[in-house]
Amino acid sequence: MAQRNTQRREYWVDDFRVEQADLDHLYNMLLEQETPLSVDEMALILVRNRVEHDSQRPSKAAHTPENQYNPTREYQVGDEVAFPSMNFSVGKVMKTRAGKNPDYGTYTVLEVQFDKGKVLEFASGIAPDMLGQEEVVEEETGVEFPELSPEEIFIEWGGAVSDALQAKLDENEDLVRLAGRWFPKSLLANVNSGHLNLAEAVLDMNGGGPMATAEIIEQAGMLQNVPERLAQFSLNYGLQRDDRFDEVGPAGQVLWYLSRLEPAEVQTPPSRLHYLPISSDESLLTTELKELERQIGDELSNLPIPRVVQPPQSVTVTLIYPHQRSGTLPLLPQLQQMFPTALQSPRIRFTLIDHDTGSEYPAWVVRPGGYVYGLADYFIQHEIPVGSNLTIRRTKNPSRVEISAGLHKPRKEWVRTASVQNSRLRFESAQRGVATEFDDLMIIEVIDPDAIDNVAQRVADRNIPVEDLMEDIMRDLAALNPQGTVHAKTLYSAVNLIRRSPPGPIFARLVALPEFESVGGPYWRLKEVQAQS
Amino acid sequence: MPRPSVPSNLVRPTLDTQFHIDYTWWSRSKRDLDLYLAQHLCAQHREELGENPDSQTRVEWIDPATGQVQDVDQLQYVLLTHCSLQAEYMTERTSLVDAVFRALLAAGNRPMTPRELAERTGRSADTILRTLSGDEVYRGLRIYVPET
Numbered sequence: 001m002a003q004r005n006t007q008r009r010e011y012w013v014d015d016f017r018v019e020q021a022d023l024d025h026l027y028n029m030l031l032e033q034e035t036p037l038s039v040d041e042m043a044l045i046l047v048r049n050r051v052e053h054d055s056q057r058p059s060k061a062a063h064t065p066e067n068q069y070n071p072t073r074e075y076q077v078g079d080e081v082a083f084p085s086m087n088f089s090v091g092k093v094m095k096t097r098a099g100k101n102p103d104y105g106t107y108t109v110l111e112v113q114f115d116k117g118k119v120l121e122f123a124s125g126i127a128p129d130m131l132g133q134e135e136v137v138e139e140e141t142g143v144e145f146p147e148l149s150p151e152e153i154f155i156e157w158g159g160a161v162s163d164a165l166q167a168k169l170d171e172n173e174d175l176v177r178l179a180g181r182w183f184p185k186s187l188l189a190n191v192n193s194g195h196l197n198l199a200e201a202v203l204d205m206n207g208g209g210p211m212a213t214a215e216i217i218e219q220a221g222m223l224q225n226v227p228e229r230l231a232q233f234s235l236n237y238g239l240q241r242d243d244r245f246d247e248v249g250p251a252g253q254v255l256w257y258l259s260r261l262e263p264a265e266v267q268t269p270p271s272r273l274h275y276l277p278i279s280s281d282e283s284l285l286t287t288e289l290k291e292l293e294r295q296i297g298d299e300l301s302n303l304p305i306p307r308v309v310q311p312p313q314s315v316t317v318t319l320i321y322p323h324q325r326s327g328t329l330p331l332l333p334q335l336q337q338m339f340p341t342a343l344q345s346p347r348i349r350f351t352l353i354d355h356d357t358g359s360e361y362p363a364w365v366v367r368p369g370g371y372v373y374g375l376a377d378y379f380i381q382h383e384i385p386v387g388s389n390l391t392i393r394r395t396k397n398p399s400r401v402e403i404s405a406g407l408h409k410p411r412k413e414w415v416r417t418a419s420v421q422n423s424r425l426r427f428e429s430a431q432r433g434v435a436t437e438f439d440d441l442m443i444i445e446v447i448d449p450d451a452i453d454n455v456a457q458r459v460a461d462r463n464i465p466v467e468d469l470m471e472d473i474m475r476d477l478a479a480l481n482p483q484g485t486v487h488a489k490t491l492y493s494a495v496n497l498i499r500r501s502p503p504g505p506i507f508a509r510l511v512a513l514p515e516f517e518s519v520g521g522p523y524w525r526l527k528e529v530q531a532q533s
Numbered sequence: 534m535p536r537p538s539v540p541s542n543l544v545r546p547t548l549d550t551q552f553h554i555d556y557t558w559w560s561r562s563k564r565d566l567d568l569y570l571a572q573h574l575c576a577q578h579r580e581e582l583g584e585n586p587d588s589q590t591r592v593e594w595i596d597p598a599t600g601q602v603q604d605v606d607q608l609q610y611v612l613l614t615h616c617s618l619q620a621e622y623m624t625e626r627t628s629l630v631d632a633v634f635r636a637l638l639a640a641g642n643r644p645m646t647p648r649e650l651a652e653r654t655g656r657s658a659d660t661i662l663r664t665l666s667g668d669e670v671y672r673g674l675r676i677y678v679p680e681t
Contacts (some may be wrong), residue, residue, distance in 0.1 A: 017549070018544075018549075019549055020547060020549050020550045020551065023547070033541045063663070066614075069600065070600075071595070071600035085598065085599035085600075085601070099593060099602075101593040101594070101595075102597055103593060103614070104593075107595075109593070109602050119603060121601065121602040121603075122599075122601055122602060123595045123600050123601075123602050124600075126595070126600075133586065168547075171547075172547075310557045336578050531535075
């Protein structure tokens with residue numbers, strides 16, 4: 001038995017083109033269901049429709065070269081004939097009569113009846129030179145093919161159908177895409193400025209959001225006569241086009257927030273995260289320093305993005321001062337897998353759960369700024385020092401993420417403290433109660449954050465070179481241990497108190513500048529210290 | 534139960550949408566189709582048939598592509614079997630609407646997409662699409678809606 005067209009790979013992959021009839025059918029489905037559909041859902045509908053139509057056609061087995069219509073052949077009443085010009089529809093010859101036009105010589109006219117009673121006339125027995133008709137070549141393979149269901153076809157070749165359909169949908173100005181679903185603009189419910197003002201009022205009364213579209217509709221009591229899904233899609237379309245509203249839901253969820261009520265730090269990155277690029281030749285970095293930079297994982301480092309097969313269940317980051325002061329976390333590549341993502345939204349609202357207390361904090365992924373905002377209260381409540389190791393874990397709900405600082409009863413630890421004396425940053429070593437897990441090379445307790453910020457501001461205003469800051473800081477830090485050495489990681493953490501910098505420029509300066517000397521491994525000292533000792 | 538077809542005004546025509554000559558448009562708009570068809574005759578037949586061709590006599594025409602037999606009037610018959618085969622039937626000077634009309638006429642009004650019409654008329658498919666999909670219907674050239 002010959003294989004149907006829709007059972008062939010070439011049909012769906014090589015020769016496939018979205019036809020107007022496909023779009024008509026999809027429009028019908030959208031119209032009937034009043035439900036926006038994803039491109040894959042539409043592709044499957046298209047495949048089902050094509051397969052259904054193909055199966056309704058007489059299969060090629062039903063017509064053989066013997067019964068395929070050819071106007072030069074003779075046919076008898078009762079013959080069943082397949083017509084190539086009609087997709088091989090088979091019709092039955094009901095009557096015959098002599099042809100009336102002498103221009104064609106002698107011929108017979110067949111009255112042919114098709115399904116649903118449709119009757120058409122065709123010529124037969126006409127001299128071959130009277131019509132310049134192309135011969136239809138029949139394919140008969142004689143090979144049996146197992147028939148694939150539309151779903152199996154979709155699994156096999158649906159990707160090509162989806163791609164072709166996507167391109168066609170993109171071209172179509174009447175179709176609107178929201179959160180990965182499509183719907184005809186002309187069929188959307190009318191959402192006017194009155195509806196949008198109502199939505200603003202509802203969000204305002206709810207602290208700005210986030211609110212699902214269905215909640216807004218319910219509280220505003222609008223679009224009541226419109227089917228639920230269509231009402232939501234239509235309102236989403238209206239809200240998306242209005243700057244007053246920001247879509248902040250993770251992938252798969254549409255949640256709205258009033259832009260003017262979003263925290264300022266979500267709209268604009270906190271000042272302490274601002275990085276004024278520092279030129280450096282990072283090819284100078286030793287393998288050890290490069291590995292150290294990779295371990296630190298600063299979001300500003302130009303590190304290769306790890307190839308992630310499956311998002312990790314948890315990621316640990318060591319807190320540096322700019323993030324501690326801003327109440328943020330860096331949006332590292334590994335963390336991007338952990339925090340909720342969205343198809344289009346640049347800002348995503350989610351909930352951070354304190355693993356130790358169960359407290360919940362509203363938080364935001366700010367993708368353009370590369371940070372997560374909303375941890376200030378968490379840091380203050382637990383007195384999280386710079387250098388703490390924070391572990392972020394996924395939960396089953398993508399919009400809820402757990403955070404843990406490994407809290408325990410405060411233990412007396414010797415830690416570095418940073419303070420400001422005579423407008424200069426000074427470090428000392430002191431015993432403090434620390435309740436978090438921490439990296440002892442990066443931990444620093446900041447005595448007076450406002451004073452530190454003032455120094456940072458002065459450094460920025462005077463554009464003090466980073467190497468000068470390194471030298472000054474290193475002199476103080478070196479005095480805290482008998483060998484007079486400083487670990488590169490410690491220097492990185494300390495410099496970031498007053499100037500935002502990834503490790504690369506700091507490490508490159510350690511290698512390049514004569515005032516710094518390696519004493520083995522990642523430890524460095526000032527040459528003048530050696531001279532004095 | 535068959536699904537109702539989508540109202541055509543909801544469907545944005547594309548380069549793959551089929552168009553045809555809607556002869557009912559001519560009868561509804563009370564325009565003289567024969568007069569317009571006569572403009573497409575070649576010089577020889579314009580002279581032979583004159584300004585008032587016989588539209589009563591029906592002639593059997595066999596579509597060479599499909600073998601289907603149709604009754605057409607004498608004017609259409611000479612257009613289909615002779616005039617449309619002449620070199621001057623479609624030239625650069627033929628207006629776009631006339632060219633599309635002539636292309637469809639020569640094919641026995643078999644519905645065609647702007648891409649197919651572009652091949653036969655030498656005009657841009659996009660221009661054909663824009664012309665035929667506007668609010669105004671020119672010479673009965675409309676989207677083809679197959680019978681359900």
